[in-house]
Amino acid sequence: MIAAVVALVALAAGAGIALLHLRSGEQRDRYEVLIELESSANRIDALESETNEQGRVPLTVQSELTVLLDGMTRELDVLVGEGVPGVAPIAERFKPYKPLIEEEFAMMRARDFEAAERLDAAVDFDTIRTALRVAAVRADAVSERSERLAWAGTLGMMVVGVIALTALLALLDRAGRRRVRDEELQRLAFADPLTGLPNRALFEERIAQVLERREPAVVAFLDLDDFKRVNDSLGHAAGDRLLEICGERLRHALRATDTVARLGGDEFAVLALDVVDPQSLVDRLFAALAAPVMLEGKRLHLRASIGIAATDSGDELLRNADLAMYAAKGAGTNRFAVYTADMHVHALARLDGREQLERAIEKEELVLHYQPIVDLDLGRVAGFEALVRWQHPTRGLLGPGEFIPLAEETGLIVPLGRWVLREACRTATAWAGAPYLSVNVASAQLEQEGFVEEVACALRDASLVSSRLVLEVTESSLVGEDSAERLQALRKLGIRLAIDDFGTGYSSLSYLRRFPMDVLKIDRSFTQEACEDGALLQAIVAMGESLGLVLVPEGIESEEQADELRALGCRLGQGFLFGRPVPASELTGVATRSAVSL
Secondary structure (H helix, E strand, O other): OHHHHHHHHHHHHHHHHHHHHHHOOOOOOHHHHHHHHHHHHHHHHHHHHHOOOOOOOOHHHHHHHHHHHHHHHHHHHHHHHOOOOOHHHHHHHHOOHHHHHHHHHHHHHOOOOHHHHHHHHHOOHHHHHHHHHHHHHHHHHHHHHOOOOHHHHHHHHHHHHHHHHHHHHHHHHHHHHHHHHHHHHHHHHHEOOOOOOEOHHHHHHHHHHHHHHOOOEEEEEEEEOOHHHHHHHHOHHHHHHHHHHHHHHHHHHOOOOOEEEEEEOOEEEEEEEOOOOHHHHHHHHHHHHHOOEEEOOEEEOOOEEEEEEEHHHOOOHHHHHHHHHHHHHHOOOOOEEEOOHHHHHHHHHHHHHHHHHHHHHHOOOEEEEEEEEEEOOOOOEEEEEEEEEEEEOOOEEEOHHHOHHHHHHHOOHHHHHHHHHHHHHHHHOOOOOOOEEEEEOOHHHHOOOOHHHHHHHHHHHHOOOHHHEEEEEEHHHHOOHHHHHHHHHHHHOOOEEEEEEEOOOOOOHHHHHHOOOOEEEEOHHHHHOOOOOOHHHHHHHHHHHHOOOEEEEOOOOOHHHHHHHHHHOOOEEEOOOOOOOEEHHHOHHHHOOOOOOO
């Protein structure tokens, strides 16, 4: 833009010099004037295409333009006074632009484009083009009638000035349009495309501004509970709509001075200023999400885990709120937690734990123990469940409860589960009597596109018959369409499927009818009540039998429980009564007996 404006000043200044010569009596051919006007117009067009859109008008150029405008206004007044035909309406049209253009020059210094927008709205380009055509015709006519070409030269200078001004207005118009475009690009860069809320980048920028101004503020980090189930069961379109509703509710629940952003996925964040009591903010957020949502004919409840961090907790506001959110999620659904310094310590410990677990998988520090599943009538082994342990180099043998949650949280459950499957298949091949092998499969594994081929490869490499493998999945793994397809594909391979810990998840009959299950493993909590109030357990057994499922109660610890379960119709059972999980090397005597069929 600088180059174009400077050139325009030079062009108009040159025309002004020519005008002075003409006014002093110098004679010039009218065609020379017209040719000069035409070349000037062409040069203006070229300058427009060469404009540097990121330029800034220097103060010297602004001053020169102001002088030019003042001179042009005076010349127009003179021409009007001399009665030059056609000049008066042109002068009237251009006079109102002068203060707007002067304001634009001033605004350019402050990099403010509001004046450009006002000028853009005021310009009538059709009228300008008409005025230019009239001026050119008048110049030609005056030149033919007069022996002195002073009027023609004067009018020629005016037309050159008009062309220059028109080009300048076009540039300013383009600047206004560029501002609109830049604002749109900025909006796209700093807005979440789904909800229209600020995104993570803008949210972090506003946090930085608050910290720089040392303003008291609170950040709330929200993670929707069980959102994945909505996506898997109702589809991504329904999930997106739920996120939109969540964003709308949070926005309406907050003040104009607060900022709510979608950080990505099912995570939202709130920056609230001058919060006296964080509990009141949490109450507002929970209240905003409380009303049920109807989607796809389903009644859904929005629940979230919320982490709170205040500016006095340090500069890492968003990180601290995130850590607090994880603490809240660990305590259950629809909970909140306020950041404390020990959460950061725990986060570092979790990071260290992840690194150690990665090394454990690579260095084969993991070991498998096997717990027998027996026929309750015959007392003979039907199969074994593979249960992973971690032989930690300093802490000793760790049970799954001490590292499986970490593996699930960090995504390491996928490589860990892959190792368990391959190692268990390899071990089971050596068992005499052909007992079946039961292996737990995490939801994250089942979601992997290549999971079915992975299982087939493990069986093939171990030379294990597919009918001897039972894969245990949780009820929460059954909610997605992809899961249904993969389970069907596994069944086609001859693998049998079991629902693990039935009764602790969604416990939906529709899932049992829809998915090709073979085994129903009843959670130990129902087994423990078998001798006290077995009504619910009896209902589960009856339901399983009606669906043709093999029932395997877990956690059997006494003969009394075994007798009660046997009387209810349970064929198989598992628990400490029949044996604790032990390494494969200790199964020799048990596994060599003839196993009963599943």
